[in-house]
Amino acid sequence: MAVSTRLLRRDEWLSGGKLKYNDPNLGIYKYDPQIDKGKLLSNFNFEQQGELISHYFGAKILGVYLYLPNLSFYESVLKEFLRNPKNAKLLPGKDASFFKG
Secondary structure (H helix, E strand, C coil): CCCCCCCCCHHHHHCCCCCCCCCHHHHHHCCCCCCCCCCCHHHCCHHHHHHHHHHHHHHHCCCCCCCHHHHHHHHHHCHHHHHCCCCHHHCCCCCCHHHCC
């Protein structure tokens, strides 16, 4: 199941966020814990990285039920980020050396 953090309308919230919308702009934010299992944080684009971090926070700190089933996925993807959030190699793309200051 792909996950997105856009605000849910009341009917979406009551359905557990399972209502579908045809919004092509949401694609840049989507990831799928089953398909993306084993990927590194650097394999995701900036938008997806932001989503992963916010969903991890929602599950781990806030206990948001929608994100709790994927907590082990978030911890796996964010393992290196949680160890060292300043690691430039975690930025999107294969070579982030141009970000070093």
